[in-house]
Amino acid sequence: MSSLDLTLWIPILATWVLAIGTLVFAYWQLRQSQRLHSATTLLDLRERFYSPRLQRSRRSFSAWLLQTDRKDEPTDWEVTFFLELLGSLTRAGDLSPQLVRSAFDTWVSAYYVCLTRPVNYIDRWRQEDHDDSIFADFEWLARRVLEQDHRVTPEETPAEELERCRYLLQGETRLEGLA
Secondary structure (H helix, E strand, C coil): CCHHHHHHHHHHHHHHHHHHHHHHHHHHHHHHHHHHHHHHHHHHHHHHHCCHHHHHHHHHHHHHHHCCCCCCCCCCCHHHHHHHHHHHHHHCCCCCHHHHHHHHHHHHHHHHHHHHCCCCHHHHHHHHHCCCCCCHHHHHHHHHHHHHCCCCCCCCCHHHHHHHHHHHHHHHCCCCCCC
C-alpha cells in the first residue's frame, strides 16, 4: 500500500468511525430523553391524580362502586377517563410500564376489580353502546398489573380479592378533595 492509499483511507475510516459514534451517542441521548419525558409525564399524572378535582371524583366513583345496588352508570366519569388515559399512554409506549405499575398499581387493580366484579360494567357498557373500545386501554393495563401483582397470591379467592379492593375504595370515599 502506498502512502497515497493511506492518506486516502485514514480520513475515510476516521469519518465513518466519527459518524457511527455520533449516531450511537444520538441514540443514547434520545433514549435518555424518552425516559426522562416518561418519568416527568408520570409525575404530572401523579400530581393530577392527587389534585382536589380528581380526589372528589375518586370519592364519588368509589362510593358508586361500593353500592350494592348500583345505578346503571356513575355520575362522574373522571376517574375512568384518567385510568383510560394512563392505559393508552402505557400501551403506546409513551410511559414506562414499570413506572406506571409502581405509581398506580394499587388503584388500577382496585378500580378494575370492583368495576368488573360481581357485575362486569365495562362489558355491559360495551354491549349497550356496541363499542368494544370502551375502556379497552384501562382494561389492558389492569390485566397487566393484576398478572404482575405480587400481592395477589394464588391461594386468594376472587371474593378475597374483591374484598381487598373494596377496602381500598372505602378509603377513597373519605378523600378530602377541596372545593
